[in-house]
Amino acid sequence: MRNSLNKQVFIVFAFSIIFIFPSFSVAENNSDKKGKDIYTPWQRGEFEIHQISTNCGESAFLIFPDGTTMIIDAGDMRTSRYFPPVPDNDIDTGEKIVEYILSMNPRKDKIDFVVLSHFHPDHTGNIAEGKKREKNEQGNFYETGISRIARFLNIGKIIDRSFSDYNYPQPYDKNDSSFVNYRRFIEWQKEYKNTRIEGFNIGSTTQIKPLYEADYNKYFLVRNVACNGKVWNWRKNEIKDYVNANSENLLKKISENVLSTAMLFTYGRFSYLTGGDLCGSLLDEKGRLTNVEAHFGEAAGEVDVCKTNHHGYFNAMVPEFVKEVNANVYVMPVHDSAHLGEKVIPCLIKRAELMPDKKSLIVPTYVPENFRDTYSATDFISHFPPVSGHVVIKVSPGGDSYSVYILDTKYRIYGTKWKSETFKSKGIK
Numbered sequence: 192m193r194n195s196l197n198k199q200v201f202i203v204f205a206f207s208i209i210f211i212f213p214s215f216s217v218a219e220n221n222s223d224k225k226g227k228d229i230y231t232p233w234q235r236g237e238f239e240i241h242q243i244s245t246n247c248g249e250s251a252f253l254i255f256p257d258g259t260t261m262i263i264d265a266g267d268m269r270t271s272r273y274f275p276p277v278p279d280n281d282i283d284t285g286e287k288i289v290e291y292i293l294s295m296n297p298r299k300d301k302i303d304f305v306v307l308s309h310f311h312p313d314h315t316g317n318i319a320e321g322k323k324r325e326k327n328e329q330g331n332f333y334e335t336g337i338s339r340i341a342r343f344l345n346i347g348k349i350i351d352r353s354f355s356d357y358n359y360p361q362p363y364d365k366n367d368s369s370f371v372n373y374r375r376f377i378e379w380q381k382e383y384k385n386t387r388i389e390g391f392n393i394g395s396t397t398q399i400k401p402l403y404e405a406d407y408n409k410y411f412l413v414r415n416v417a418c419n420g421k422v423w424n425w426r427k428n429e430i431k432d433y434v435n436a437n438s439e440n441l442l443k444k445i446s447e448n449v450l451s452t453a454m455l456f457t458y459g460r461f462s463y464l465t466g467g468d469l470c471g472s473l474l475d476e477k478g479r480l481t482n483v484e485a486h487f488g489e490a491a492g493e494v495d496v497c498k499t500n501h502h503g504y505f506n507a508m509v510p511e512f513v514k515e516v517n518a519n520v521y522v523m524p525v526h527d528s529a530h531l532g533e534k535v536i537p538c539l540i541k542r543a544e545l546m547p548d549k550k551s552l553i554v555p556t557y558v559p560e561n562f563r564d565t566y567s568a569t570d571f572i573s574h575f576p577p578v579s580g581h582v583v584i585k586v587s588p589g590g591d592s593y594s595v596y597i598l599d600t601k602y603r604i605y606g607t608k609w610k611s612e613t614f615k616s617k618g619i620k
């Protein structure tokens with residue numbers, strides 16, 4: 192414990208230095224680049240989406256135009272199939288996420304919203320893999336993923352898919368040690384850190400919103416479009432429940448993935464869609480398999496930027512979904528060799544063919560060294576930026592345009608490796 196406190200003090204100290212001199216952490220190593228191509232810290236009016244590269248799961252950090260801050264997922268998981276952790280294996284994944292966020296956050300350690308897409312370890316944390324975790328004795332839980340980052344951050348609200356009894360749409364699995372650990376963490380966090388915990392409210396446009404300047408609510412909207420197998424078609428103002436459409440769906444264990452929470456962010460003409468690992472099929476009222484991800488795409492409609500569902504794994508990003516969202520940029524948070532593996536390539540090529548506009552970008556958070564050589568002759572590789580790392584979407588004040596930055600994954604130094612051209616936002620229809 193003493194060790195951990197010393198570490199905490201050191202981290203807070205190191206973060207304070209970085210925060211006082213924010214340009215140090217983001218601008219170093221950029222001296223050879225033109226000033227306009229360098230990522231500069233968030234400024235009021237901008238909307239930023241940071242997909243953090245750890246190779247141990249998924250985590251995104253968002254800064255709304257008024258400075259409201261949000262984290263979507265904080266995973267920490269490893270298997271032998273996973274890509275090597277970045278920047279290295281010695282640093283706890285949660286601490287890497289925290290360090291990155293504190294380097295970028297205009298509100299220092301203050302996080303207004305955390306939304307968890309679902310309860311898989313690569314999105315919330317994992318205690319089952321045998322890696323040594325610090326125990327929070329007071330709360331009787333281990334610190335991993337979300338419960339690790341919460342030690343260092345001041346979180347206003349945590350929203351998950353099935354608070355408070357965690358029995359919807361099916362009773363939670365009491366043998367899932369990582370999930371039991373998460374529940375203990377939530378109870379403790381609520382009691383001792385005064386964090387508000389809520390269930391994700393599908394169909395809402397007010398559960399998540401700018402908190403500091405009410406004026407932005409006219410231009411910046413977060414629509415809660417999917418959760419627990421329900422999908423909200425916001426144009427028709429209709430919520431369809433794909434789990435309860437057929438009682439047979441509940442007779443066997445429903446995958447966590449298809450229950451993921453999903454949000455559509457719009458800022459002026461700009462739009463961003465993120466839906467955790469939402470993919471898979473359920474039985475419809477006539478007993479036929481129906482793909483929920485395809486319905487999700489149809490309900491969300493066309494967007495500028497889309498996070499790939501289920502990391503872009505071969506069972507996700509079905510053509511029906513891609514056709515509907517028709518994004519200019521697909522941010523692909525990968526960590527498993529199966530996310531950029533043989534099975535995925537044909538799907539990627541198909542996806543590339545579905546994007547007639549050659550400007551469309553597929554932006555993975557990590558690309559293995561030999562990958563580009565192996566696939567250099569393929570068409571889809573021309574959709575990839577030449578480098579990988581932390582991915583930042585920076586949307587201009589008002590939302591008319593946006594650019595993609597790729598930042599270095601070195602610890603505490605986030606030099607700009609690449610910047611896209613500036614894209615004009617489409618405007619949602």
Ligand SMILES: [Zn+2]
Nearest residue numbers: 311313468501
């Ligand atoms: Zn996942």
